[in-house]
Amino acid sequence: MSELGAILYNPAVNWTIALVYLLWGPALVIYLIFKLIGFRGYMSLFRYAGGSTFLYRLDPRVKILLSIVVTTVAAMTVWWISAIIFIAVMALYAFTTNVGEKMRIVVPLVLASFIGTAWAQSIIAPYSYLVYDFGQVHFIYAFPQALSALGLTQANETAYVPFLGYVENPVGLTWEGIIYGLQITFRAVAAIASGLLLIFTTQPSDILTALEKSGLPIELGFTLLLAVSSVPKVLEASMTTLNALKARGVDLRPRGGTPFAAIASIGSSIKYVLLALVTIVVLTVKDAGQIAIAAEVRGFRASRHRTYYRDIKMGRADYIALGLLLALLALGIYLSGVPGFGAIPYNP
């Protein structure tokens, strides 16, 4: 073993690198998202802003179907088809209002999805799958064998690990895992982008009407809508409560001259953040109570046959879009059976 190998695979160093890699992957994603989008960006993420392009005029049922078709076709076909679909959906954003502001939110979210999925797949993609998909698998770094219990990628043969040599059944990080992670992310981001497009371009009440007209019980549709619309409220409450914490004199960043003081300060911050979570829950529950009263006062479920102030009707453009979506779905189903075009089963 080389000198560098001896350092890298010293048990303490090996465990530290493995744990840092395991724990800081999701932390980095969350940090990136909050740094690039911020709380306010997140709040606007779930809010409808009006517009006048064809996307805003499309029947909400067609837009719901767009999300379903994109997600289904992306899941059934090979990664580069998902990438094409993703690019096509992103192109539709050109027809939304305030494109720059939306991209400021969507791009970091997509970037974070790439990093997050690539990180996860780089360590959990089954070895047999990677061999099937790529022919050869190249390890970058081997983690302690004990971590195989967590279901991390483990070779079922002797494999070469840089700086360590040939190792029997190594567990760890592979190039192919990272590449596979990046590929598979296109499926996730295509679905995310189409879902966001629906939220950005459709009034919440229209989504509710569309869901009900599609046969979904109104109670279920209302619950779904409330769940989506409560996200910005919860984020707003979280932001204000964290500001209130600071206003009350709580230091959220560790302070203290010595490591012990810094650790004590971190402990204290965690305690106060947990207390703030209770406040956020209280505020959310109070808000939910008010919504329940408002629904009651406005006669929610008072009559079995609901009438609509704003009705939705399919127009010519809607039927054209519907036809295109059904064609895409049919093509996806067909391609999923063509060798080289369909998604590879996870455990071949």
Place this chain on the structure above:
Amino acid sequence: MVSVVGPNGSGKSTLMYLMAGIYSPTSGSIEIAGKPPASLSGGERIRLVGYVFQNPDQMFLNTTVRAEIEMTLKLTGVRGRVLGRLAQEIAKELGIDKLLDKSPHKLSVGQRRLASLAAVLAARPKVLILDEPTRGLDRETAENVMRYLMDLKREREMTVVLVSHDMRQVGDYSQLVYVMYDGRVIFRGTPEEVFAEAEKHKEWGVDPPQVYYATKALGKPAASLRRVKAYV
């Protein structure tokens, strides 16, 4: 007392957050009593600037009013048996000593407002920022709260910064009023000067109280009844 007025989204809350050290300025600097609040520790900061939020619910972190007040005291370095005694004293001053062992979330709007004030005032700040301090209170309770704050201001020689849309309150209690619009301070003056200017700028969202128009018709515009009495 200094008031800050302006339409929604004009930057009042951001300015208050900066003054309270909740936000750090991206350019320029803020100093209160020669110290930049954002660079101070939490305990030092709340002894310098106290911030009472518009919605008291957002400030409560504990299960009792007593714990809320004691939390502030602990953050300012108070320890031991004196904690309980001080919490009792502060609550008594605000007339909420009987509510000390109740959950702040279960109190009435007015009581919650007083509990949040008690929690902030426990640090004895030099500057007190009040964001719509009497919103949701009936006129009588609102008057009592404001009167108490004015007495406290005199007693503790404290600076009070009021953010309000209630122009009657602004006219009644302020010596100086700052008008904010589109992220900038665009005017400052006595309440009478601000109300006179606001008549020309409807976009400011500053709607002078009736007493101002009545006294103006009499030739001596005054921002509040108290000020009318002052020169009658």
